[in-house]
Amino acid sequence: MPAEDTLPAPFTAFDAAALDRIEAAADRVLAETGLRFEDDPETLALWRQAGAEVDGDRVRLDGPRLRQIIRATAPAHFVLHGRNPARSTRVGAGERPVFAPVYGPPNVLREDGSGGFGTRADYHRLMAMAHAAPGLTNTGHMLCVIGDVPDAARPLEMAIAHLTLSDKPFMGTIASPAAMRQVIDAAAAAIGPLDGKPVGCHLLHLINATPPLSYKGNPLKCLRLAAENRQGCLVTSYMMMGATGPVTAAGALIQGYAEVLAGLALAQLWAPGTPVIMGIFAMPFSMSRMVPVFGDPALHLVQYGAMALARRLGIPGRGDGGVTSSRLDDAQAGSDGGRATAAAMACGADFILHAAGWLDSGRCTGLAKFRREAEALSLAAGAASPGLEPPLPLDPALAAELRRQADIAAG
């Protein structure tokens, strides 16, 4: 039997022949239809230089060559450094999965039943929970939108929360290249050199394709900046099956794989060795009700295929835990989210996003759900409440300087 410390072998629903066919079909999509790379001449120039056929902003690509580029330099494992070195995590096959909270909701649902746009106070409460939970090994990004802070100041406002209320690794901003630069610098200053050398990868950035078959200018510019700074990129296709992607699991995998292959290869072309994670996050879209259906097992089927494709590329893969269509932390939310997290773990996902707090198809962060899921992940990791020690203090001068910058950005 496996030792206590051995992880079960990953589960997949797709055998080698099925994965071959998905790869071949994606290669055909890349060669015949190609992808659009919008509003970013630098990316088009890079593709041209790499020998691809560029037609306006449409680029026809060679799938096997993209895989070759990725396999040549993308690391199979990398470390996400935290401000506290004891909380740094290795990411990749054979490591325990990293769990990060929900990312992106504009709304919150508080335990007292009140809700609405997220606030800085909500963010700080969520951060305190994220830090204290041993099961959450990355504090993520945008646990909710900070609606009561001006747009321009939010990236730094979030980074300050992650750097002062926790010392775990976290995720960077993709609001704009300028904001990304600011947060990368802030985190680098906070984490400092390790053994006299730059610390390496201390931020992970969510780089989304825009299905079907395109990338927008901002994520392309952010991908480039992250790669040039040796920071991590979580390259993802996030699609609705039947709306922005094909309706079947196999079709979604084909389109999603074509999309992420291009992004992953771009990261390596900009800076060989850039730490990347591959993700295909697809959920069925109900044609009759015009809503995504996060409890549908098709979501898990795509997850299984995506992880198997990532393993073939030799890079870490993303999982999605906790997702649900429910607006409350009720039995549906428990069942949808529990099954999604279980599916992500069963197939060996290396970085599991949305593992705590997701409600209402990703439009709301539920504080009760956040607490429940963080606690369950901590129990499963063998470490229950009362949770971790407080974070190491951030250097007060740096904290004051970041606060000053955030206040300037807020105007």
Next chain:
Amino acid sequence: MPAEDTLPAPFTAFDAAALDRIEAAADRVLAETGLRFEDDPETLALWRQAGAEVDGDRVRLDGPRLRQIIRATAPAHFVLHGRNPARSTRVGAGERPVFAPVYGPPNVLREDGSGGFGTRADYHRLMAMAHAAPGLTNTGHMLCVIGDVPDAARPLEMAIAHLTLSDKPFMGTIASPAAMRQVIDAAAAAIGPLDGKPVGCHLLHLINATPPLSYKGNPLKCLRLAAENRQGCLVTSYMMMGATGPVTAAGALIQGYAEVLAGLALAQLWAPGTPVIMGIFAMPFSMSRMVPVFGDPALHLVQYGAMALARRLGIPGRGDGGVTSSRLDDAQAGSDGGRATAAAMACGADFILHAAGWLDSGRCTGLAKFRREAEALSLAAGAASPGLEPPLPLDPALAAELRRQADIAAG
């Protein structure tokens, strides 16, 4: 990729070497400690005749020989016949899993929040839901205890409900051999001969060992009677890890496998070819709170191992869906139950018990949870509400005769 109709390959956390070690350790338990077979001289005589070493009611057994007996005659697949032949189900590797509702709770929790001992009216409501749900392909047994009917009449009272409110396959009673005889005869009369021949297996019976390492007299007598009537036996070890079984998953599998091997072999010794299903259902028992913990992933780990051991024996295996410690159909119930059902499905369990309605560590049937889980299983099977056609009518003369017998039993 798999065709729409192809099931994913089963998942296990135990490789061949681990399973070899579990089997070898169970063999040692059988040979050195043996099992107790209480209050049933016939079983002891059968073991003696089969060459086992009988010492009082303790019998030391030869594990490899038990596996040989089981493999020689236990069917890899069998049909559970329903009153409506269109609803009969095949059970075994490669078939879709059969889902049956919760089995055994004395209490119910109704949608209006009222609760207490189950009643005949509750039972009939649960049966109507179980019949209407396309996702439940077996209506099971003892959806709740019928507390307002005298003890002696309950087995037939339940059988009448299953035979009149549904035409799907269901499970028989193990209250006593006499009650089992009555229900087997009632079901045989209702289902009737098929193509002029006796219909074969139309009832499945839950035969529980009594961990650690014993069987009581009544289940042994019921096992014999079911086998002699060619009816199915779901031979199970249901243990609490840290109380009635070892605290580790591997230890629980070793003890549970030793227990069920004996029961499965007995069924074949009584009547070669008896349809059997193997189950090890083990959940951690909290030493500090003195309660079972149904949300703990250790439950899934044992499930994975048990299914792999059943596959090695070449017989169908049991899974356990929907189980939770929660007393309400809340987020915890959703998460616990959803993950348990997902784990049972992932490892390829052939017959999944407790798939709808289980609450409060199995002491309560929740009507809202029953409805939610039945609906989710139906959606996952591609068949949503409003559900199935009403059952084929039962022959009125037979219905009247069964009612007369139940009234006599009630006194």
